[in-house]
Amino acid sequence: xxxxxxxxxxxxxxxxxxxxxxxxxxxxxxxxxxxxxxxxxxxxxxxxxxxxxxxxxxxxxxxxxxxxxxxxxxxxxxxxxxxxxxxxxxxxxxxxxxxxxxxxxxxxxxxxxx
Amino acid sequence: xxxxxxxxxxxxxxxxxxxxxxxxxxxxxxxxxxxxxxxxxxxxxxxxxxxxxxxxxxxxxxxxxxxxxxxxxxxxxxxxxxxxxxxxxxxxxxxxxxxxxxxxxxxxxxxxxxxx
Numbered sequence: 001x002x003x004x005x006x007x008x009x010x011x012x013x014x015x016x017x018x019x020x021x022x023x024x025x026x027x028x029x030x031x032x033x034x035x036x037x038x039x040x041x042x043x044x045x046x047x048x049x050x051x052x053x054x055x056x057x058x059x060x061x062x063x064x065x066x067x068x069x070x071x072x073x074x075x076x077x078x079x080x081x082x083x084x085x086x087x088x089x090x091x092x093x094x095x096x097x098x099x100x101x102x103x104x105x106x107x108x109x110x111x112x113x114x
Numbered sequence: 115x116x117x118x119x120x121x122x123x124x125x126x127x128x129x130x131x132x133x134x135x136x137x138x139x140x141x142x143x144x145x146x147x148x149x150x151x152x153x154x155x156x157x158x159x160x161x162x163x164x165x166x167x168x169x170x171x172x173x174x175x176x177x178x179x180x181x182x183x184x185x186x187x188x189x190x191x192x193x194x195x196x197x198x199x200x201x202x203x204x205x206x207x208x209x210x211x212x213x214x215x216x217x218x219x220x221x222x223x224x225x226x227x228x229x230x
Binding site for chain 2: 105
C-alpha cells in the first residue's frame with residue numbers, strides 16, 4: 001500500500017522567515033503527490049501536485065514543494081511565511097491500487113507568529 | 115463556478131434523530147465523495163460515487179446512508195448515530211474517479227456534526 005508520513009505535528013515559524021513542512025512517501029510505482037491546506041472550519045484546498053517533470057513544483061499562495069526521489073520526500077516550502085499561512089497542511093498520495101483514492105498524511109499544523 | 119457547497123454548516127442531533135447532509139456542485143464533475151474528519155486528524159474516506167453509482171463504501175456502518183439523486187447532488191442520510199460519530203463531514207468532487215492520476219479534489223467547507 002502507498003502511504004505518506006508527516007513527521008511533525010506542528011511547525012512554528014516567525015513571520016518573514018522561510019518555512020518547511022516535511023513529508024515522506026512510500027509507493028510501489030510512480031508517485032503522484034499532493035499538498036492540501038485546511039483553514040479553520042473549512043474544507044481542504046489544493047495547493048500543488050507532483051506528477052512528473054521538474055522536481056521543484058510551484059503552487060498557490062507562493063508555496064512550492066521539492067520532490068526528492070533518493071530521499072523519498074516531498075517537502076512543502078515557502079521563502080517568507082505570513083501569519084495568514086497558519087493552517088493545517090496535509091500531504092497526500094494517489095493510490096493507483098485503491099481506485100486512485102487519495103491517502104492523506106496525518107497533517108502538520110503550521111503556526112506563523114508575528 | 116468552482117465550488118462545492120455543503121449544508122448545513124453545523125448540525126446537532128440526538129441519537130434517535132434522522133437528519134440529512136447535502137452537497138452540491140455545478141462543475142460537471144462525475145465523481146463525488148464523502149469524508150469524515152475528526153479534529154486535527156486527516157480526512158477518512160467513507161463513500162465514493164462515480165456517475166451517480168456507489169463505487170466505494172469503506173465499510174461504513176449502515177447508520178450512514180449515502181444517496182446521489184443526480185450528477186450535481188450528494189446526500190448523506192443519518193439515523194441512530196452515536197456520540198463518536200461527531201466529526202466534520204466533508205464532501206468533495208472531481209472530474210472523474212479513476213484516471214487521470216493527477217486529478218485533484220475540490221472540497222466543500224463541511225458540516226460540523228455533534229451527536230448528543
